[in-house]
Amino acid sequence: MTQYLIKGVRVLGGEPADLLLRDGVIAEVGTGLDARGAQLVDADGLVALPGLVDLHTHLREPGREDAETVETGSRAAALGGYTAVCAMANTDPVADTAGVVEQVYRLGREAGLVDVQPVGAVTVGLRGERLAELGAMASSAAAVRIFSDDGHCVADPRLMRRALEYVKAFDGVIAQHAEEPRLTEGAQMHEGEVATRLGLAGWPAVAEEAIIARDVLLAEHVDSRLHVCHVSSAGSVEILRWAKARGIRVTAEVCPHHLLLTDERATGYDPVFKVNPPLRTAADTAALRAALAEGVIDAVATDHAPHAVEDKECEWAYARPGMLGLETALSIVVEVLGPRWDLIAERMSRTPARIAGLSGHGQDLVAGAPANLTLVDPAARWTVDPAELASRSRNTPYAGMTLPARVVATFLRGAPTVLDGKALR
Amino acid sequence: MTRHLLSAADLDAATATMILDTAQEMANLAGHQVKKLPTLRGRTVVNLFYEDSTRTRISFEAAAKRLSADVINFSAKGSSVSKGESLKDTALTLQAMGADAVVVRHPAAGAPHRLAGWVDGSVLNAGDGTHEHPTQALLDAYTMRARLGRVAGLHVVIVGDVLHSRVARSNVLLLSTLGAKVTLVGPPTLLPVDIATALVPGISVSYDLDAVLPDADVVMMLRVQRERMTDSFFPSAREYARRYGLDGPRMRRLPEHALVMHPGPMNRGMEIAPEVADSARSTIVEQVANGVSVRMAVLYLLLGGKPS
Numbered sequence: 001m002t003q004y005l006i007k008g009v010r011v012l013g014g015e016p017a018d019l020l021l022r023d024g025v026i027a028e029v030g031t032g033l034d035a036r037g038a039q040l041v042d043a044d045g046l047v048a049l050p051g052l053v054d055l056h057t058h059l060r061e062p063g064r065e066d067a068e069t070v071e072t073g074s075r076a077a078a079l080g081g082y083t084a085v086c087a088m089a090n091t092d093p094v095a096d097t098a099g100v101v102e103q104v105y106r107l108g109r110e111a112g113l114v115d116v117q118p119v120g121a122v123t124v125g126l127r128g129e130r131l132a133e134l135g136a137m138a139s140s141a142a143a144v145r146i147f148s149d150d151g152h153c154v155a156d157p158r159l160m161r162r163a164l165e166y167v168k169a170f171d172g173v174i175a176q177h178a179e180e181p182r183l184t185e186g187a188q189m190h191e192g193e194v195a196t197r198l199g200l201a202g203w204p205a206v207a208e209e210a211i212i213a214r215d216v217l218l219a220e221h222v223d224s225r226l227h228v229c230h231v232s233s234a235g236s237v238e239i240l241r242w243a244k245a246r247g248i249r250v251t252a253e254v255c256p257h258h259l260l261l262t263d264e265r266a267t268g269y270d271p272v273f274k275v276n277p278p279l280r281t282a283a284d285t286a287a288l289r290a291a292l293a294e295g296v297i298d299a300v301a302t303d304h305a306p307h308a309v310e311d312k313e314c315e316w317a318y319a320r321p322g323m324l325g326l327e328t329a330l331s332i333v334v335e336v337l338g339p340r341w342d343l344i345a346e347r348m349s350r351t352p353a354r355i356a357g358l359s360g361h362g363q364d365l366v367a368g369a370p371a372n373l374t375l376v377d378p379a380a381r382w383t384v385d386p387a388e389l390a391s392r393s394r395n396t397p398y399a400g401m402t403l404p405a406r407v408v409a410t411f412l413r414g415a416p417t418v419l420d421g422k423a424l425r
Numbered sequence: 426m427t428r429h430l431l432s433a434a435d436l437d438a439a440t441a442t443m444i445l446d447t448a449q450e451m452a453n454l455a456g457h458q459v460k461k462l463p464t465l466r467g468r469t470v471v472n473l474f475y476e477d478s479t480r481t482r483i484s485f486e487a488a489a490k491r492l493s494a495d496v497i498n499f500s501a502k503g504s505s506v507s508k509g510e511s512l513k514d515t516a517l518t519l520q521a522m523g524a525d526a527v528v529v530r531h532p533a534a535g536a537p538h539r540l541a542g543w544v545d546g547s548v549l550n551a552g553d554g555t556h557e558h559p560t561q562a563l564l565d566a567y568t569m570r571a572r573l574g575r576v577a578g579l580h581v582v583i584v585g586d587v588l589h590s591r592v593a594r595s596n597v598l599l600l601s602t603l604g605a606k607v608t609l610v611g612p613p614t615l616l617p618v619d620i621a622t623a624l625v626p627g628i629s630v631s632y633d634l635d636a637v638l639p640d641a642d643v644v645m646m647l648r649v650q651r652e653r654m655t656d657s658f659f660p661s662a663r664e665y666a667r668r669y670g671l672d673g674p675r676m677r678r679l680p681e682h683a684l685v686m687h688p689g690p691m692n693r694g695m696e697i698a699p700e701v702a703d704s705a706r707s708t709i710v711e712q713v714a715n716g717v718s719v720r721m722a723v724l725y726l727l728l729g730g731k732p733s
Binding site: 188193194198199200201202316317 | 511512513531532533534535536538539553554555556557591594617618619620622623624
């Protein structure tokens with residue numbers, strides 16, 4: 001296997017050092033390293049981070065291969081600096097059996113660009129009626145640990161309680177899409193001034209907050225782990241803060257778009273800005289940024305949601321919700337947090353790897369660690385061009401925006417998936 | 426004048442006044458033996474209606490024909506739209522047919538805005554979901570001006586299902602632009618979040634119809650669909666009528682000169698009592714007639730005409 005010698009890279013923004021990658025691990029870290037036969041990677045000025053881990057990715061395969069495949073999504077992920085992604089279960093067929101999660105897992109291995117860790121559905125068909133065979137998915141080749149009906153809330157409180165309890169047997173975690181469905185029937189965007197002006201039905205923040213409040217109490221009652229997907233409101237942050245202070249085992253993720261964009265974007269009715277949960281107000285983005293920096297929110301997750309052109313080039317109400325995220329997430333986080341590389345590594349790599357139980361990822365870049373890492377040019381600025389993205393879909397909300405920081409290279413177990421900003425396959 | 430009329434917010438006071446003045450000239454024409462003007466001869470106006478709306482479609486059709494335009498009625502029912510054609514593909518078809526103006530009625534808010542991005546001609550919003558209906562607001566302002574001599578300084582009370590009303594949103598915007606004072610009245614469940622500030626500053630909101638009537642120059646009753654009660658916006662049609670319906674005793678609390686308006690179609694006995702709808706204060710039939718004049722003015726000005 002080819003060895004790689006990364007010269008002069010600043011690990012987490014520290015002093016320049018050399019990293020020698022061999023046999024899938026970081027063999028040596030030092031200065032003035034020399035290795036005969038190793039391929040040199042000039043990393044002068046670049047920052048090294050542990051490979052990013054996404055807790056929330058929609059790869060659309062099986063079922064909507066016109067929007068994304070495991071392969072195209074994996075390529076987008078590698079270009080975004082990721083070495084592992086958790087593939088959500090709302091495919092067609094739904095990933096609610098060992099067979100489907102194993103298929104997605106195998107497709108990920110074949111693509112070989114990132115580790116694709118399937119998420120299993122909590123309930124059969126995401127219908128919220130009865131538990132899927134969670135244990136079978138856990139003991140399958142895919143070794144599922146995160147279960148989620150994402151796209152739908154596990155709204156029935158008794159079913160949610162059972163799910164939280166049941167997965168304790170194999171150290172699983174329920175990742176809840178927090179949305180009280182009766183409060184969001186027909187909802188199109190954040191309920192507030194802009195929705196009132198645009199005449200679009202409102203998605204009130206309380207629909208998210210009420211479920212989070214209920215679920216943290218359930219998690220406490222049955223002493224289980226709970227993970228909250230795509231937290232979008234300032235009120236949710238306050239509930240999480242309270243729950244954590246109380247010692248409840250809850251973790252939470254926030255999406256880049258909820259950190260940067262607000263409901264004002266809906267003006268003009270371009271559904272590229274339609275997402276679930278919706279973009280909220282500037283007060284919410286400010287609270288989410290502060291919570292992410294502070295650790296009340298544990299991780300950044302993309303909720304990368306590719307959609308075919310016809311599902312977005314239409315009336316707002318008829319468009320599917322969701323935005324691309326894998327190739328822009330790091331830049332957005334640098335934009336909102338600044339170049340705080342250790343904090344970024346914590347929120348985008350170490351903590352999500354721990355939540356997902358991916359022990360080969362999220363490791364500090366020291367000798368002996370798995371060689372899963374990404375090299376970032378902190379000085380680069382780039383303009384998002386939807387046509388240039390590796391995803392099969394084009395629904396990025398950042399088209400035309402100039403963003404800081406660019407991924408130059410990504411290594412998965414010592415082998416490059418991205419070099420010079422280009423995917424190697 | 427802008428190329429499109431998508432929202433009443435597109436109109437500043439000068440432009441709105443110009444439309445009302447032009448509509449007045451169009452109305453004068455209606456008294457002539459020959460009601461047609463040659464102004465839009467050779468121009469094509471498409472009425473693209475995704476919702477049933479006989480009165481609005483006929484009003485636009487009459488307006489376009491009186492200006493000698495060629496009119497194509499494109500109804501979503503019985504067309505390729507019902508076979509699942511997208512709005513964009515429909516837009517490209519209309520574009521290929523050389524539509525100079527597209528009058529669009531659509532159940533989805535913002536559909537006219539999307540359409541405006543896909544066609545070269547002018548787009549007129551004839552009602553989009555629960556968003557806006559700007560020509561309704563123009564004809565309402567025209568009616569107030571015709572009856573009371575002005576719009577500026579009037580106190581207009583809009584009553585009912587503001588949440589689902591495109592008429593209310595357009596009226597709030599236009600009437601405020603023209604200097605009227607607007608009060609919205611309804612049960613709290615039917616007043617949208619942040620309505621006091623979302624559209625324009627200076628709007629008043631009340632849950633008490635009786636309290637605002639003595640101070641009103643115009644009361645505009647909105648249509649309330651009975652189905653709303655099954656979704657618990659209010660308990661029953663009877664209770665709604667009792668608390669927010671305009672009946673005879675309430676009408677008599679209004680000042681002598683005050684008008685009663687309704688965009689139609691009415692639910693008699695629900696939001697408005699028959700004796701009120703048929704009273705001398707009611708402008709409901711005039712509103713329909715004025716609608717044609719106002720739509721003539723809008724088509725004329727959007728398609729490049731100048732006020733004479």
